[in-house]
Amino acid sequence: MLKVYGVIGDPIAHSLSPIMHNQEFEALGIDAKYLPFHVKEKDLADAVKGMKAIGIAGFNVTIPHKEAIIPLLDDIDSLAKAIGAVNTVVRKNDRFIGYNTDGEGFFRALQEEWKEEIKNERVLIIGAGGAAKAIYFTLLAKGITRIDICNRSLERAERLVSECPYEGKTKILTCNDASKEIGNYDLVIQTTSVGMHPLVHNLPISLEYLNKNTFVSDIIYNPLETALLKEAKKYGAKVQNGIGMFVYQGALAFEKWTGKAPNIQRMKKTVIKQLRGTTC
Ligand code: ATR
Numbered sequence: 001m002l003k004v005y006g007v008i009g010d011p012i013a014h015s016l017s018p019i020m021h022n023q024e025f026e027a028l029g030i031d032a033k034y035l036p037f038h039v040k041e042k043d044l045a046d047a048v049k050g051m052k053a054i055g056i057a058g059f060n061v062t063i064p065h066k067e068a069i070i071p072l073l074d075d076i077d078s079l080a081k082a083i084g085a086v087n088t089v090v091r092k093n094d095r096f097i098g099y100n101t102d103g104e105g106f107f108r109a110l111q112e113e114w115k116e117e118i119k120n121e122r123v124l125i126i127g128a129g130g131a132a133k134a135i136y137f138t139l140l141a142k143g144i145t146r147i148d149i150c151n152r153s154l155e156r157a158e159r160l161v162s163e164c165p166y167e168g169k170t171k172i173l174t175c176n177d178a179s180k181e182i183g184n185y186d187l188v189i190q191t192t193s194v195g196m197h198p199l200v201h202n203l204p205i206s207l208e209y210l211n212k213n214t215f216v217s218d219i220i221y222n223p224l225e226t227a228l229l230k231e232a233k234k235y236g237a238k239v240q241n242g243i244g245m246f247v248y249q250g251a252l253a254f255e256k257w258t259g260k261a262p263n264i265q266r267m268k269k270t271v272i273k274q275l276r277g278t279t280c
Contacts, residue, residue, distance in 0.1 A: 002031050002032065003030075003031065004032070004033055004034075004035065004054075004056050004057060005021065005032060005034040005058050005059055005257060006018075006034055006036065006037050006056060006059045006060070007034070007035075007036055007037065007059060007060040007061070007062060008037045008039040008051075008059060008061055008065055009039065009061070009062035009065060010038060010039060010041065010063070010064060010065075012036045012038045012062070013036065013038070015036050016246070016271050016275070017034065017036070019270060019274060020247070020250055020270055020271055021250065021254060022034050023266070023267070023270055024262040024263065024266070027263065027266065028258075028260055028262065030260065032057070037059075039065065041068065044065055044068055048069065048072045048073075048096070049072075052094075052096060056091070057091050058088070058091050058253070058256070058257040059089050060087055060088055060250070060253055061087050061088070061089060062087065066086055066130060067084055067085050069086050069098065070085075070098060072096075073089065073097065074095035074096050075096075076097065076098040076099075077097065077098065077099045079099075079137065079138065079141060080099050080100035082137055082163075082164070082165050083100050083103070083133055083134050083137050083138075084133070084163075085102075085130055085134065086099065086100055087099070087100055087102050087249060088249075090256045099253075100134055101248075101249040101252035101253055102131060102134040102249050103134040103135050103137060103139070104138055104249070105244075105245045105246070105248035105249030105250075105251075106134070106135050106189075106217075106219065106248070107135075107138055107139065107142065108248040108251075109240070109243075109244025109245045109247070109248045110244075113215070114215070118144055118187075121144065121146065121186035121187050122185045122187070123146060123185060123186065124147075124148050124178055124181075124188045124189070125149045125189045125191060126150055126151070126175065126178070126192055126205055127149075127191035128149055128151035128156040128157040128159075128160045129156075129191065129192070131219055132191040133163075135189060135191060135219075136149065136160065136161075137164055137165075140164060140167065140168045141166050145169050146168075147168055147169075148173060149161065149171075149173070150172070150173040150177070150178035150205065152192075157172045158172055176206075178205060179205045179207070179208065180209055181209070182207065182209050182210050182214065183209045183210055183211045183213075185214055186213070186214065186215065187214070187215045188214055188216045188217070189217050190204060190205075190216070190218040190220070190226070190228055192204045194228075195218060195220050195223075195226030195227055195228055196222065196223075196226075197223075200226070200227065202227060203227055203228050205228075207228070207231050207235060210232060211235060211236075211237070212235060212237055214232075214237050215238045215239075215240070216228065216232040216237050216238070216239045217239070217240040218239070218240070218242060220241065220242050221241055221243045221245075221246050221271075224243070224272070225241060226241070243268055243271060243275075244268070247264060247267045247268050250267065251264055251267060
């Protein structure tokens with residue numbers, strides 16, 4: 001019987017998830033469809049109840065529902081619970097179980113480029129919002145402990161660190177101070193919205209002291225190359241955009257739902273093709 005999956009969010013019309021998942025269902029011969037569902041904040045509880053009732057087999061959760069959905073689910077995985085956000089819901093024995101594949105998605109994408117084991121590297125995360133939290137918690141849970149954070153609001157960064165159940169050696173810095181030390185980091189992860197429309201020409205941090213040995217990863221994928229990545233390339237640094245994280249977070253959800261591994265390269269190609277048509 002046809003299984004129905006989907007993504008709930010507001011807005012949702014421009015989500016690239018449906019095309020990415022539907023292509024893989026078709027390619028792998030899985031009888032399933034993935035649909036975008038526009039759900040307003042006030043309707044979230046009804047929507048979840050309705051999805052349960054009509055037999056939705058699993059779904060993704062995006063802005064603004066990633067946190068609010070938690071009390072509406074039957075169970076939640078420990079990492080998602082620690083992060084306080086769910087992006088993937090799996091239906092198991094008629095129960096909705098919440099997961100967070102954002103941090104793991106980032107890690108898999110990074111690992112694809114990095115090749116060697118990541119352990120004692122010095123890491124700087126720029127930003128302290130939801131995405132930063134998923135990445136920070138996931139990296140710490142994997143034993144990568146030398147992670148500093150800089151953010152516009154230091155208070156928010158302090159809160160993020162204090163809420164983390166995993167052990168780490170983290171220094172919190174202003175973006176100004178972090179920029180002076182940027183050359184000492186092996187990996188810089190940009191998680192703020194600076195670089196996205198309308199701030200496409202802005203940098204969240206100055207790269208004046210960057211050197212070619214630092215790997216700069218920006219989780220933004222629209223535009224495909226942010227001002228930060230453009231600038232980092234001028235210093236000879238290796239860079240990565242957010243396509244990999246987006247594709248892997250989706251692939252991890254796909255695997256949880258179907259038990260089958262989708263084709264990562266094919267998913268990436270499709271997403272990039274879509275973005276080339278729509279990039280601002
Ligand atoms: P997400 O879930 O995508 O991470 P978020 O939780 O709203 O989104 O977090 C946004 C991040 O971008 C935060 O780190 C935010 O900094 P503050 O905590 O100081 O608000 C950062 N951010 C957003 N707009 C910014 C701007 N114009 N300059 C610097 N940082 C910005």
